[in-house]
Amino acid sequence: MVQTLIVRDSEPLPRLHYESLALVDQAMQAADSLVDFNLELICPHCESSSEVDVDLQTLAIQRLGQCQRRLLTTVHLLARHYHWSEQQIFAVPPWRRDHYLKMLEAETI
Numbered sequence: 001m002v003q004t005l006i007v008r009d010s011e012p013l014p015r016l017h018y019e020s021l022a023l024v025d026q027a028m029q030a031a032d033s034l035v036d037f038n039l040e041l042i043c044p045h046c047e048s049s050s051e052v053d054v055d056l057q058t059l060a061i062q063r064l065g066q067c068q069r070r071l072l073t074t075v076h077l078l079a080r081h082y083h084w085s086e087q088q089i090f091a092v093p094p095w096r097r098d099h100y101l102k103m104l105e106a107e108t109i
Contacts, residue, residue, distance in 0.1 A: 077104060 029036060037056050042049045074097055078089050081104055089097065 074101060077101060 036053075038051050038053045040049055040051050075086050075089050078084055078097065078100060079086065082100075092100075
């Protein structure tokens with residue numbers, strides 16, 4: 001990725017060595033608070049503090065997995081009830097898909 005970020009007008013791009021790439025990686029991690037994200041928590045009773053590391057990459061992947069499963073459920077319910085294809089379902093705007101799902105949920109109550 002770093003090679004694609006080097007801007008040169010007409011000269012050939014220099015090849016970066018592993019050591020140089022490692023330095024770039026370290027600098028990016030130091031500058032990006034999301035790579036090494038942590039929280040300082042302070043107890044309201046004793047006022048002692050502790051630092052908690054938060055793995056944002058794992059949280060993001062878990063969230064994407066939840067979204068995928070919710071979309072699969074949406075497709076299943078709308079296809080089963082309205083006999084739409086997946087392509088037809090995704091042609092419907094998300095707010096309308098949500099509305100159809102709420103109407104289906106209301107029918108089962």
